[in-house]
Every structure is written in C-alpha cells, then in structure tokens.
Amino acid sequence: MSNIVKLKKLISIIGDEAFNKLVKQYPGMNVYIPKKYDRKFYDRKQRNKQLREDYFAGMEIPDLMVKYNLSKATVYKIIEKR
Template sequence: MSNVVPIKKLKEVVGEVAFDELVKQLPGTNVYIPKNFNEEYHDRKKRNKYIRADYIAGMEIPDLMEKYSLSKATIYKIIENR
C-alpha cells in the first residue's frame, strides 16, 4: 500500500482554507507526517544526540525505545552511528 495520500483526502482532513494556505506556503514540497509525532523530538539530529547522551548515561535500550517511540533496530543504528 502506498503512503502517498491523495490531495483530495488531504483537503478533506485539513479543510479548504488550510489546504489553500499549504499550497501557497509550500509549493512543490514533499511533506512527511510521522506516525508518532513528538514535538520535543521532531528534529532528528537533536533527538539522536539526546538518545546517544541517554545511552552513555546508562539508559537501557528498552527504555530508550519507549522514551523515543522507536524500534530496537533504529535505536541501535543511532547509537552506533557516532
């Protein structure tokens, strides 16, 4: 199944006025909407820095997974990519 949302569906969800504003503000831009959006950790570089710091401070992998809503594989990739 494709993760591309038809424009018609996007317009239904956000409304006509908000959709028109998106078109004006972000023409030609691809927009990714994460499954588990977290305002505090939306910047990946900053989030990854926090994850590494927490890991170095002794936080266990399962705790990191829960705190950041990420899979074990993703946590390992982040802490191994210094």
C-alpha cells in the same frame, strides 16, 4: 484507502485554506506524516544527541525504542554514530 479518499480526509481535518497552503508549498511532492509527533524531537540531530545521552546515562534499549518511537535497529545505528 485511495489517494482521493486520503486527500478528502486531510481536507476535512485541516480545512481548505491550510490544504491549499500545503499544495502551494509542496506541489507534486510526497509528504511523510509520522505516526507519533513530539515537538521536542523535531530536530533529528537533537533527538539523536538526546538518545545517545539517555543511553550512556543507563537507559535500556527497549525504553529508548518507546521514548523515541524508533526500531531497535535504528536505536543501535544512532548509538553507534558517536
């Protein structure tokens, strides 16, 4: 999908006014949009802390991967950084 098509789709979803605010706030920048968003995990440090707590409370790696929408490698990296 071309960038023009993506931008037109974004405008159709959020509207002209919100799109113009994005352009003014982030001119010329790339903005990552996650596949899955959960407000309680918005803060990465808090998410990582909660993930470690879940792990040390006995939650299995595959369950952590699903809960936090992360790869196995990323889950292990977070656990190792105590």
